[in-house]
Amino acid sequence: MSRIGKKPINLPSGVTVDVSSPGEVTVKGPKGTLTQEVNPDIQVKVEGNEIIVSRPTESKRHKSLHGLYRSLINNMVIGVSEGYKKELELVGVGYKAANQGQVLELNLGYSHNIFFALPNDVAVKTETPKGKNPIITLEAIDKELIGQIAAKIKSLRKIEPYKGKGVRFVGEQIRRKAGKTAGKK
Numbered sequence: 001m002s003r004i005g006k007k008p009i010n011l012p013s014g015v016t017v018d019v020s021s022p023g024e025v026t027v028k029g030p031k032g033t034l035t036q037e038v039n040p041d042i043q044v045k046v047e048g049n050e051i052i053v054s055r056p057t058e059s060k061r062h063k064s065l066h067g068l069y070r071s072l073i074n075n076m077v078i079g080v081s082e083g084y085k086k087e088l089e090l091v092g093v094g095y096k097a098a099n100q101g102q103v104l105e106l107n108l109g110y111s112h113n114i115f116f117a118l119p120n121d122v123a124v125k126t127e128t129p130k131g132k133n134p135i136i137t138l139e140a141i142d143k144e145l146i147g148q149i150a151a152k153i154k155s156l157r158k159i160e161p162y163k164g165k166g167v168r169f170v171g172e173q174i175r176r177k178a179g180k181t182a183g184k185k
Contacts, residue, residue: 008051009052009070011050011077014029015029015077016028017051017073023042025038027073027077029080031082032080033080034076034141034142043056053069079140086169087169088138088168089170090134090167091165093109095108095109097134099124099125099136102120103115103116103118104117104118116152121145122140122146124137135170161176
């Protein structure tokens with residue numbers, strides 16, 4: 001059995017799961033509703049306050065789908081009950097972030113500002129503490145969506161290895177390189 005796939009998913013209070021016959025799982029909770037299409041080969045059952053995902057055969061394809069759908073459904077349950085939060089930090093002189101509604105305005109050292117439109121499912125907040133780097137906080141119930149948006153924002157100014165400037169997650173460790181003068185003696 002798949003180590004991940006065989007674990008049952010515990011349902012917190014206030015979360016309901018509806019499994020329709022063509023292979024669609026809908027999870028409702030206090031923060032919202034998420035829907036996921038599931039391969040018809042994989043069976044999803046709700047027993048008491050647990051969700052059990054099972055597969056028909058031991059083929060390699062079924063094994064991989066088993067773990068995948070169990071993880072996706074677990075992420076949906078966590079998302080509708082607790083939600084997901086990602087914090088990005090802008091490291092560099094003059095780097096700024098501001099938001100007006102769902103539009104994020106970034107100044108990342110280019111000749112122009114970057115305007116980034118966010119979907120309505122994602123809540124954004126920007127803050128610039130005095131003497132510290134600007135921080136962008138993203139919150140959503142969909143783990144895949146928030147990860148995709150955070151990756152897109154990071155790709156606007158990748159971390160460079162010499163000074164460590166760019167967009168990174170708060171607390172992320174950067175592998176630094178020694179400059180030209182380190183080799184001379």
